[in-house]
Amino acid sequence: MEKSSREILSDNNISITNPRIIVLEQLLKYKKPISVEDLQDNLRGQVATSTLYRVLNDLKKINVISEFITPGNTTMIELSLHEDEHHHHLFCKSCGDVIDIELSLGFEQKLSSEIKSIEKNSFFIIEDHGLELIGRCSECRDSF
Amino acid sequence: MEKSSREILSDNNISITNPRIIVLEQLLKYKKPISVEDLQDNLRGQVATSTLYRVLNDLKKINVISEFITPGNTTMIELSLHEDEHHHHLFCKSCGDVIDIELSLGFEQKLSSEIKSIEKNSFFIIEDHGLELIGRCSECRDSF
DNA sequence: CTATTAAATGAGAATAATTCTCATTATTTA
DNA sequence: TAAATAATGAGAATTATTCTCATTTAATAG
Numbered sequence: 001m002e003k004s005s006r007e008i009l010s011d012n013n014i015s016i017t018n019p020r021i022i023v024l025e026q027l028l029k030y031k032k033p034i035s036v037e038d039l040q041d042n043l044r045g046q047v048a049t050s051t052l053y054r055v056l057n058d059l060k061k062i063n064v065i066s067e068f069i070t071p072g073n074t075t076m077i078e079l080s081l082h083e084d085e086h087h088h089h090l091f092c093k094s095c096g097d098v099i100d101i102e103l104s105l106g107f108e109q110k111l112s113s114e115i116k117s118i119e120k121n122s123f124f125i126i127e128d129h130g131l132e133l134i135g136r137c138s139e140c141r142d143s144f
Numbered sequence: 145m146e147k148s149s150r151e152i153l154s155d156n157n158i159s160i161t162n163p164r165i166i167v168l169e170q171l172l173k174y175k176k177p178i179s180v181e182d183l184q185d186n187l188r189g190q191v192a193t194s195t196l197y198r199v200l201n202d203l204k205k206i207n208v209i210s211e212f213i214t215p216g217n218t219t220m221i222e223l224s225l226h227e228d229e230h231h232h233h234l235f236c237k238s239c240g241d242v243i244d245i246e247l248s249l250g251f252e253q254k255l256s257s258e259i260k261s262i263e264k265n266s267f268f269i270i271e272d273h274g275l276e277l278i279g280r281c282s283e284c285r286d287s288f
Numbered sequence: 289c290t291a292t293t294a295a296a297t298g299a300g301a302a303t304a305a306t307t308c309t310c311a312t313t314a315t316t317t318a
Numbered sequence: 319t320a321a322a323t324a325a326t327g328a329g330a331a332t333t334a335t336t337c338t339c340a341t342t343t344a345a346t347a348g
Binding site for chain 2: 069093099104110117118119122124127128130131133135136137
Binding site: 194 | 306307315316
């Protein structure tokens, strides 16, 4: 059962306002990472630019969304409603499309031990990781 | 034996100018990823800002440097003189330090097969990948 | 349900990073 | 060494994002 945008806001004790609802609805509908630019386009006339950025920062603070930057240098936003959803990103370098992917459990385990050995050699404490895969989506792979 | 900055430029058929030499020397000396900001600071008075950006773009075009963005949103530059130097990045979220790391051969092989299976499921062609490791360096890990 | 208080919004100004313009200077070529 | 070509420096322009502040909206107490 999907949480409503109102619930998301009230669960996190921040006030329920129209812009916040509109932005959340858009992200809930889109269901995958979206660029700030596309968000702006889709919400034009509904949410002021300054408000959009402020709302995004508010939602980041309560960990309802996360932000990342593509290899092509585009700022992307995605919902992160479920704390447990560890995933990675696959980027199409032609059209800029980004999709979420999960690695097999076995592979994530191998990655963990590789990370442990890197910690030993580097003297870093490693707290997080992300694998970026870069290529061409099914649409774009043929246009060459 | 290290290639000189002049050699790098002439090997790539672009003209040998002072700003290009100065930028290359700085990168050769620094020997690890450096932020554009730090580059600017280090070269203040020697290379105009507009020229610095232009030189960086020139060097990118001939694949002598590569650019990437940290999770903290800082643009980093690094030499990529040897086409074969496949590596990944380890980021310190406290001080922003970035170091290059290599994964074990065995692990890169496992990653390759994982990628093959992702290609099958996603219908993407995957041409490149990068693993980002995020944590705290030996200096910063204790300051908590 | 209404008044008060606190918080969020919208418009546009401010900032930061990067690119562009164009007159001047340096480099390459013949 | 001269002519042609390319690169530079200074600052203007652009883009993405943040900030300011007067107005509006939402939360809270009675």
